[in-house]
Amino acid sequence: MRTTGLSLVIGMFIAVRPGMAQSSATLSGRILDATTGAPVVAATIAVTTTGGSARTDSLGRYRLEGLKVGIHRFLVSAPGYSRGSVTLAFAAKERMERDLEIEPVAAPGTTGVVGADTARAQVLPKVPVTADAAPGRRFTDFERRRATGRGQYMTRAEMEAFNVYTLQDAMRNMRGVKFNCTGGVCRAQMVRAPLGCPPEYVVDERIDNTFGPVIPVRDIQALEVYTGVSDVPGEFAGRNSGCGVIVIWTTAGREPRRK
Incomplete structure (x- = not known):
């Protein structure tokens, strides 16, 4: 988006309902x-x-x-x-x-480049692409950790290939992971962790043990599972790392800034 000699200021409109609770x-x-x-x-x-x-x-x-x-x-x-x-x-x-x-959407009939001369545009022949799409800059750390061989990993493409419908489905065949199910709700438990010691959930580099266990699989772009303290990378080490760590990357996460 470009502006030339024009200062754009658009007010922010906030939807606040009367009498909202102080706990909101x-x-x-x-x-x-x-x-x-x-x-x-x-x-x-x-x-x-x-x-x-x-x-x-x-x-x-x-x-x-x-x-x-x-x-x-x-x-x-x-x-x-x-x-x-x-x-x-x-x-x-x-x-x-x-x-x-x-994601920006290119207008129909254009090259998607601002200021492109569509009158002189030339249609090029289609070229088949056989290489896998780049996962994006925000997954650099994910790929670095996967290359070490520590932990277990799954990408969005793998979830779709295996017809994964829930987070539990994605982890069900991973080694060292079991599930405790009560009242129709299943929670992950690492085999090496003490009984009643749930794993830590990290969602887009932020600890979130409330949303992490129930996150919709459609929002997951990549998954990392570490079943014990010896597997957990230093950046995720903490007081609960002995119970295992589940790292989730979602569609909401941002790419890091280019330097």
Whole structure:
């Protein structure tokens, strides 16, 4: 998005219901262009569970207040971009900050390049692509850890190939992982962990033991599973690492900034 000699300032509209409880949560952050990392102005983020919505300002910032404790699904849209969605869980009085990315859509009949001379555009023959698509810059650490051979890993393509429908399905055949099921709910338990010692969930580089176990598989882009303290990389070592660590990368995560 470009502006020439024009200062764009668009107000942020926040949906706040009267009489919201003091225990309600807040979600804030920015909506970013997935290709350039630039802020997306006038994007809308809507809460499907409440009907509330917010619109980004000239810096791509948004803020949603009055969210009840529990799981909410958010839809992000903006002119010229594909729609995106993310599901997040909130605790009482939580103040979550999350930057979200959406993919730009090229206009039909153009090359997708701003300022391209479409009158002189030449149609090139189709070239078959046989190489796997690059996973993206945000998965650099995922690939580095997978190369060490420590832990167990699964990508989005592998989940689709194996017809995985839940997080439990994805981990069911992994070594050293079992499940304790009560009341129709199954929770992962590492074989080497003490009884009643649940694994730590890290979602997009943030500890989230509330949303992690129930995250929809459609939102998972990659998965790392470490069943014991000897497998856990240093960046995930902590007080619960002896119980195992499950690292989840979702569609909501951001690419790191280019230096």
